[in-house]
Amino acid sequence: MNTGDRRLLAGVACVVLGATGGASDAHAQDAGNWLVRARVVHLDSANKDDTGFGLTINNKVLPEVDISYFFSPNLAAELILTYPQKQTIHSSVVGADIGTFKHLPPTLTMQYHFTGLGNFRPYVGAGINYTNLSSVKFDSNVAALNLGVKHNSFGLAVQLGVDVPIGGGWLLNADVKKVQIGTTVYSNGNSVGKLRVDPVLFGLGVGKRF
Template identity: 30%
Template sequence: MHRLACLGAALSLSIVAGQAMAEESKWSVRAGIAHVSPTNSASNTDAGPVEVGDGTNLGLNLRYAFAPQWSVDILGALPFEHDIRVAGSEVASTKHLPPTVSALYHFNIPGALDLFVGGGLNYTFFMDEQLDGANLSLEDSIGPAGIVGMTYALGPQWSMGADLRYIAIETDAKVNGTDIGSVDIDPWVFAATLGYHF
């Protein structure tokens, strides 16, 4: 019984120490799959209604906890590629990078599960626009972003997580230098990640 009590105490101490290390971890990096699903709200140009297809790629996050319930999250990713349809026909494609900075509020519920909400600012870079027989240009976009998510601690330094963001992205489209209208992409972005805390 004495040995069992000692073993139980040691296990309890190791769990408490692991939790303390996790609480002391100010920085974390996360990597995983991010899926961008545009809502294409109110997207209509001189050429007709525009729809932007989904895109999936590697998503990256850097997070810093500056208070017990607050952190700053920086979203990055490899470029997402999207097909563009005008009046139902696929006519073009583009790539974009959506760096987003958000302030997160953590509910700090007891246990390994962490729930959070937040908001911030997005800057979207468009690149490598392709349009058969013409020059397509999409202007960069600045807009607000919101996020809800969770992380689950797998140990003192590792966690897994998932989050859902809504990002307001509006771009002005030009063909051969002529403005043809604006495109409201406004995507939902879902990410599933593995995190390392240090």
């Protein structure tokens, strides 16, 4: 995580922590079945590669929107969305960036929300991620390898977070997710291994209960 990313996330974290002492209407967060949040998320990739090319992708900060529906005060389903994110592919063997791609990674989780804890609403979740890779482009410096990737990925997702009501149905949120995302890499039409992105996603944001 670079210095700018740290400052951005630290600033939002200060807002979350500072608001906890002034939350005066915790029960308002429980009104309504729908909850919409907007988060700033830092994607930290595991970059596990067994292709022999030493492949990694860049970490980045990205926007995220999620929509939750509460079946009860404790049980909810959450759909996590963003727009296609551009990533750079680096090869330690080549010693340079060798391409780019975009990924669209919607995730659906089922959550259990803990109640009766004052101004805090911690939750845990688990579900499934689908990631679509598109606009895959490899540079001319690896043209002889004729590289390609599998465009669809399915994997599990786990989640831990907390909502902090601040009144009127509004809340602040901190959230961390571990998601299984990976792709098979091909050279001249033959599989040469897999790149496991498997990121940890650290998110901070705001939400509104309807």
